[in-house]
Amino acid sequence: MAIQVYNTLTRKMEEFEPLHGNRVNMFVCGVTPYDYTHLGHAKTYIAFDTIAKYLRYRGYSVFYIQNVTDVDDHLINRSKETGESEAELAEKFFKLFIEDMTALGMDSVNLYAYATEHVPEIVEQIEGLIKKGYAYESNGSVYFEVGKFSEFGKLSKQVLEKLRPGARVEVDENKRNPEDFALWKAEKPGEPTWDSPWGKGRPGWHIEDTAIAMAYFGEQYDIHGGATELIFPHHESEVAQAEALTGKKPFVKYWLHTGVLNVKGEKMSKSLNNFWRVQEALEEYEPDVLRFFLVNAHYRSPVDYTDEVLEEAKQGYERLVETVQNVRFALKMQAKDERTSEDDEVDKAVKEVMQKFEESMDNDFNTREAISHLFTFSTKVNAALSKGLTRESLEGVLKAYRTIGDVLGLFKKGIEKEDVVDGLMEFLVEMREKAREEKNFEVSDEIRDRLAKIGILLEDTKDGPRWKKR
RNA sequence: GCCCGGGUGACAGAGCGGCUAACGUGACCGACUGCAGAUCGGUUUUUUGGGGGUUCGACUCCCUCCCCGGGCACCA
Incomplete structure (x- = not known):
């Protein structure tokens, strides 16, 4: 059975077939490192980390890129507040992001691509768009003319005309139409700039993703991930830029979006000031518990964060870890020499849990369901444990936990040997x-x-x- | 106003056109134990937001209404 994925572009489940055989090119919108990482960010990155790990487990060669938006309004504003340069801020918070995410077990990214290191590619793309008539220069800035791309809205299912009422489009007399978006922003005093055919300036928000992706993947690639909040306008604009430029469709074959993390029914975000830094969360909970909490939900579901829910995750996760420790203890103290029917039962349970794990993960990376099988497995293992098992059976059980744990990013602590x-x-x-x-x-x-x-x-x-x- | 999700037990949260509506947390009972802990077995509440339709049969498909969340040019 092939992997099924839910594609935002078609709003359907589709069989996963990469464009180039075994190779999977995957791009996930990374951070703008101007502040601390919060649990909402973690939810998305842990989801795609798990997806990358599972694809590799299934034998795909995954090239996973995350971009780093190291030039943008947030960074510029923060820099004005703190006096640190944009580059210093970006370096500092990117480093913290990596620390936080590493603590949570994110280690699947092959390349972190900085926007500022891809300015030539960005400029080249913008030139291409102007040449093709999709973009125009105006007072040193360059804008994408949305109306020229007839399929604009196909990813987010928006109709351009109906977007206008209620929209808070920035008023800018340089634009031909309010919905046009900036590809290149002309120099403003005190801002970092790069040279371009249109004078000094800096890249717009959406262009770095397409420039970076095309630089490494070519004109089309397999998976683009991000949170649902990015579907419009960000991902919609990416589609427009890329497909306008190359004429190749679709730019991205599978668009995957994660549900956001909510607090008391509202999205966790910096602007609502209801966020919880990963660092703070790590002070109260084991990293594994936090990761378990995040993967114990389907990646597309929004998750409501409360103390109760986190406490529940802690209890549940400890039950699984306890089982692993029970097995390790049995291995040390009471492994039997002779096989009994208990061993047969356990061997069967191992096969079953591996098979069900794959079935669940094949079904649009349903980690929640996969974990439910792990609980059922644990109950069986614990029951058999009281009757005694052979070394082979016990090791088989540990191997199952290790394999599943490696994909989900769990059980590192429970399985490794204790110290001196x-x-x-x-x-x-x-x-x-x-x-x-x-x-x-x-x-x-x-x-x-x-x-x-x-x-x-x-x-x-x-x-x-x-x-x-x- | 428009687009996209979602409404299932005390809580959290899956799945499926027909099978005991999973798994977990909580609570309770029992086994085990010097006690504790862990573990096991069992019990606990749901006619799946309201109404209508399709069907032999709907929690599942369709329509409609209500409620909640996300997006509508900042954002993971």
């Missing part, structure tokens, strides 16, 4: 066991309580005591 604290803990556990044998529960409980205070949980099981970091 092991020896020390062994000693403490032994001492406590002695006390328990002597029914000296005062001492045994004190050891456990003190450990609990430093975040180590000690549990007595029928196969002996075990400990874990909270």
